[in-house]
Amino acid sequence: MRLSLLTLGLIGAATLAACGKSEPPAPTAAAPAAAPAAPTWPELRVAIDPTYKPFTYKTESGEPAGFDVDIAKALCEQINSKCAFVEQAWDGMIPGLLAKKYDVIISSMSITDERKQSVDFTGKYYNTPSCVVVKTALNLGAEAANFKGKKLGVLKASTQEKYAMGELQPAGATVVPYDAQDQVYLDIKSGRLDGTVADVVEVRGGFLSTPDGAAYSCAGGRIPVEFDAKYFGTGAGVALRKEDTALRDALDAGIKAIRDNGKWKELADKHVPGIDIWGS
């Protein structure tokens, strides 16, 4: 009897220790009515979906890496904050932000009017187009009608999914939503999918430049510009809750600062050499 109580107690203690390690600090009491001069954020919880090379991915040993991750670290440095990365599946990004599981999303999230209804964005920190990826041998242009009968994988809750559902599916393509972009590449490789709709830079780093993607390319280079406003928005920005206006202003200033002092260019050249990802 004593032994089982002891064992139970040990298990409980171990569990509490494990819980304590991963749980964030306790909530702070309500801020006083008159806020202090400059708000500070000692720790910034940043949500990332690490299945999006070269923007957000994990190294072999499980460390977050990529352009988004480095931009996040640079911005945290700008606002004198410590970055804590929280992994989150892409389609749960905005709901998680609204539920206050983290403070910002820095994971190649495009600024669109639809998303602006629920969250706020800083200005963009890069802007790249998307394209439809199919076998090069098919020699298809970018018009939607070309993809009739093709099976295309897309990331759930992405702008690419919106475009695919809005333009490609009515034109006769089959659109299959996936939980993560790298699962899409697994199924293209195996032959279940004919292609995908993806960000031009991401698909290059994550698929086209790998042996599996050698036979594939962007049809017509990129999706026609006229669809940008409706589906793709104005570039990738940092998403925050609407009430965090001070944080948004600080991060906007941070983005401008790293653009001005050359840090942005340094990171862009490191992860995406030779391509201009600032866009228009």
Add this chain to the structure above:
Amino acid sequence: MTPYLLSILEGLWVTIGVALGALCVAAVLGLAGAAAKLSPYRWLNWIGDVYSTVIRGVPDLVWMLLLYFGGQILVNDIAEAFGFRRGPQINPFVAGVLTIGFVYGAYMTETFRGAIMSVPKGQSEAGWAFGMSRFYTFRRMVLPQMVRFALPSFTNNWLVLLKATALVSVIGLADITNLAKQAGAAARGEIPGAAIIFMAFAGLLYLLISSLSLYLLRKAEARYSVGVKRGTF
């Protein structure tokens, strides 16, 4: 290959942590539920019945999603009503432990209820005749004997619970399953058949934990059955 395998192994601690945490929650809830179902009060019986029936009637995954997405918002609302900026975080680890513990508490209720009923009533009556309080009788006389009856079903529940922890990968926790899935996708270029290798490796880890715990629990069964006469077949 090795760095990937090592990173999947790190998920082992998460899986074991969630499983053991959920086991504690389930055991406590199971005892409470069994007590409720066996109590003389009709309303307690009803609560115990509703708990074990409703929980077992809905898939674990649905409970997990409900708690993870809905629970956080509920907690935030309550905290904001009290003036806090936000409520305590229900991170995936806590959501996983609480959900799985809550769900398997319902199964444990049945386990403990059956086990308590298997202890001859005469034992408790003897305790009461000696002037022991009901609680003291339960703790010192019924509980130790109940363990022997509960162990087989408890072992079963534990093995099912262990496999249910794989569901926390769906809410994003970096357990064995999640890490194997990510590694399989990330390494698809450099290692042919990465997806199958890493999934098989993950399965092997679960098999190892299952076998080890089965062995330990069988030993515990033997220890608690010392002196019990068994029929021969």
Add this chain to the structure above:
Amino acid sequence: MDKFAIIFEPQNLQLYATGLVATLELLIISLVAGALLTVPLTLMRVSGKAWLSSPVWLFTYVVRGTPLLIQVYFIYYGIAQLEWVQALWDTVWPWTLFKDPFFCAVLAFTLNTSAYTVEMLAGAIRETPAGEIEAAQAAGFSHWNMMFRLVLPSALRRTLPGYSNEVVMMLHATSLASVVPSLYDLTNAAYAIYKTYYLAFQPFIMVAVLYFVLTFALVYVFRLLERRFLAYLRPQGHG
């Protein structure tokens, strides 16, 4: 409460309806295929010959010892990555089936349910009262005759309560089909509504109610079956 009204809009109800149909399809096909697989495997499992029973033992050991989620990922993603399967699955049956997500999910569920049922049924066969077997041998039954006319029917009846548990577990397991891309079951329906409208409770509670109703229906059906097939075990009234 007004938020619940969103659930009842026609396009969302449509999602639930398709999800419900898909869930039931998955459940029934997996159970039937599992049942067909179970009986021969059980006969192998209880056989005295090690070369028959060992492979089945290994099968049930591995399938019962690993989570269903891993089995689903293994079959859907894992097998698809094998080069020789990819070469064959456009043309050669049965490999063509592996391309289909529905088949992959059904295969995973079938193997899972048959592994658990084989162990249950094998246990019931082993528990057959020794006297019945002796009587059969004394009466001159051949081994197969005894199996099919005496042991199996009796074992199947005794497995019924445990099997009802297994069927309910399988219903709950079908919710895992939501992780396979392009399978739109009931859990997926709730998840889709959650992502579109950011409603955290209502869609999942609706789906929980639906699963609950289905579970009760299944339990009721099995209670009827037990009343018919296990009538001889019911408490007898006074004669």
